[in-house]
Amino acid sequence: MECQKQDNEYIFRRVEEYTEKVAFVEAVTGKSVTYGDVVRNTKRLAKALTSLGLRKGQVMVVVLPNVAEYGIIALGIMSAGGVFSGANPTALVSEIKKQVEASGARGIITDATNYEKVKNLGLPVIVLGEEKIEGAVNWKDLLEAGDKSGDNDKEEILQTDLCALPFSSGTTGLQKGVMLTHRNLIANLCSSLFSVRSDMIGQIVTLGLIPFFHIYGIVGICCATMKNKGKVVAMSRYDLRIFLNAMIAHEVSFAPIVPPIILNLVKNPIVDEFDLSKLKLRSVMTAAAPLAPELLTAFEAKFPNVQVQEAYGLTEHSCITLTHGDPKRGQGIAKRNSVGFILPNLEVKFIDPDTGRSLPKNTSGELCVRSQCVMQGYFKNKEETEKTIDEEGWLHTGDIGYIDDDGDIFIVDRIKELIKYKGFQVAPAELEAILLTHPSVEDVAVVPLPDEEAGEIPVACVVINPKAKEKEEDILNFVAANVAHYKKVRAVHFVDSIPKSLSGKIMRRLLRDKILSMKTK
Numbered sequence: 001m002e003c004q005k006q007d008n009e010y011i012f013r014r015v016e017e018y019t020e021k022v023a024f025v026e027a028v029t030g031k032s033v034t035y036g037d038v039v040r041n042t043k044r045l046a047k048a049l050t051s052l053g054l055r056k057g058q059v060m061v062v063v064l065p066n067v068a069e070y071g072i073i074a075l076g077i078m079s080a081g082g083v084f085s086g087a088n089p090t091a092l093v094s095e096i097k098k099q100v101e102a103s104g105a106r107g108i109i110t111d112a113t114n115y116e117k118v119k120n121l122g123l124p125v126i127v128l129g130e131e132k133i134e135g136a137v138n139w140k141d142l143l144e145a146g147d148k149s150g151d152n153d154k155e156e157i158l159q160t161d162l163c164a165l166p167f168s169s170g171t172t173g174l175q176k177g178v179m180l181t182h183r184n185l186i187a188n189l190c191s192s193l194f195s196v197r198s199d200m201i202g203q204i205v206t207l208g209l210i211p212f213f214h215i216y217g218i219v220g221i222c223c224a225t226m227k228n229k230g231k232v233v234a235m236s237r238y239d240l241r242i243f244l245n246a247m248i249a250h251e252v253s254f255a256p257i258v259p260p261i262i263l264n265l266v267k268n269p270i271v272d273e274f275d276l277s278k279l280k281l282r283s284v285m286t287a288a289a290p291l292a293p294e295l296l297t298a299f300e301a302k303f304p305n306v307q308v309q310e311a312y313g314l315t316e317h318s319c320i321t322l323t324h325g326d327p328k329r330g331q332g333i334a335k336r337n338s339v340g341f342i343l344p345n346l347e348v349k350f351i352d353p354d355t356g357r358s359l360p361k362n363t364s365g366e367l368c369v370r371s372q373c374v375m376q377g378y379f380k381n382k383e384e385t386e387k388t389i390d391e392e393g394w395l396h397t398g399d400i401g402y403i404d405d406d407g408d409i410f411i412v413d414r415i416k417e418l419i420k421y422k423g424f425q426v427a428p429a430e431l432e433a434i435l436l437t438h439p440s441v442e443d444v445a446v447v448p449l450p451d452e453e454a455g456e457i458p459v460a461c462v463v464i465n466p467k468a469k470e471k472e473e474d475i476l477n478f479v480a481a482n483v484a485h486y487k488k489v490r491a492v493h494f495v496d497s498i499p500k501s502l503s504g505k506i507m508r509r510l511l512r513d514k515i516l517s518m519k520t521k
């Protein structure tokens with residue numbers, strides 16, 4: 001591993017050759033920052049935060065959409081020795097308050113739009129932009145204060161020091177604060193960027209749509225692109241027309257996205273308004289949730305010049321864990337529908353979740369991973385930490401999958417989301433993939449409902465094309481014709497939309513609770 005102590009030292013290596021190059025540009029406003037700005041303002045911010053009293057290991061919560069300054073803010077906090085904790089700016093005040101309190105934050109960085117949400121949380125607030133707000137610290141004033149303060153107060157930062165406290169997505173329960181060190185992030189970048197060709201350095205234009213508060217956004221997009229001296233096209237929200245316009249106008253070449261965006265690109269007729277031959281897009285990475293095989297096929301048919309690379313990762317592993325691309329076999333040739341290979345410097349095993357015994361190839365079990373990327377633990381949550389990282393240092397991911405004879409890895413589903421029908425396990429992802437092949441199904445989520453006889457039954461929540469004639473029975477029969485008897489969907493609810501988190505996950509608990517509450521009314 002390269003031996004820089006901090007992420008910014010690692011990321012900024014050779015940055016002097018790129019000072020004029022744009023590092024971040026906002027897709028809609030066109031506001032941009034160069035690599036020179038990033039390096040200079042990261043240092044200014046770090047000095048200013050130190051002079052304001054931020055000490056090693058103290059948390060700053062950042063409540064911002066994907067703005068051009070995001071990389072500066074995250075790296076500035078980290079290089080002051082602080083701990084960057086990104087929060088979802090679209091979250092409710094009560095949710096942001098929870099993150100601020102749970103992380104013991106010492107300050108907040110936000111913008112004028114989100115100031116109202118954080119102004120009463122009892123912490124100093126720094127507000128991005130020109131506007132001066134009474135009671136808040138203005139961004140420009142802060143950076144200027146940084147120019148005047150010395151480096152004297154800064155403590156030595158070690159690779160083993162914490163630098164980030166992202167929160168897991170909260171898909172299966174409460175969100176958990178994940179403690180990551182400089183070494184964790186550097187290790188993840190070293191492992192995930194191994195296959196980037198040297199002639200691509202400075203060439204890649206990355207779509208910055210995934211929220212930067214999420215690990216996929218901050219490490220997989222911001223840090224990875226900065227390390228390669230590429231350009232991030234930052235989008236503060238998703239709208240299909242704005243998205244496609246930005247992809248064309250900014251000549252995006254690499255788009256890290258999530259399955260719901262692929263679904264939208266495949267099924268939404270708005271896409272047909274665009275001349276797709278104008279796209280400079282060469283590759284798409286999809287991660288964060290299972291990608292249905294038919295969706296991949298449909299996407300490839302619509303975007304024949306784009307290579308799709310699936311990847312798998314989790315907050316507790318500092319981002320990417322498995323991806324297409326192998327040192328021996330080259331980039332992008334993992335099998336279709338696999339999430340790829342084990343990254344360099346990682347160990348992986350699949351275990352029987354009941355006995356903990358390691359399983360042979362081609363046998364499904366819980367994916368466990370051990371590497372320098374594994375988190376230090378959940379913040380102030382020893383019990384969950386001990387359940388997740390065992391004494392030998394293996395991170396138990398909670399995901400079921402298998403490795404085949406060639407080293408390709410396939411993810412089946414999450415253990416917690418498997419539906420237990422009469423003792424059989426049914427993976428909602430498999431049923432959703434089948435339902436998406438139905439021409440009238442626009443989107444779908446399969447959820448478990450309690451059932452006296454079977455324990456649980458799989459129920460499909462379906463967004464149906466408004467012109468479709470199919471009734472519940474047609475949908476049930478369609479699935480039944482394609483699966484073993486125990487996997488059949490037992491009921492269908494027609495819904496207007498499927499709730500998904502900004503990080504691309506189906507919020508099954510919400511749907512299930514909604515159906516249950518309808519039933520009790």
Ligand code: ATP
Nearest residue numbers: 168169170171172173288289290311312313314315
């Ligand atoms: P929480 O742990 O709070 O319930 P979460 O697990 O959704 O939330 P993240 O760390 O954002 O929080 O997501 C990691 C999870 O996303 C993985 O454990 C896995 O279940 C899922 N995931 C990531 N990539 C893929 C993929 N390519 N295919 C299937 N699932 C994936």
Ligand code: MG
Nearest residue numbers: 168169314398
């Ligand atoms: Mg998780």
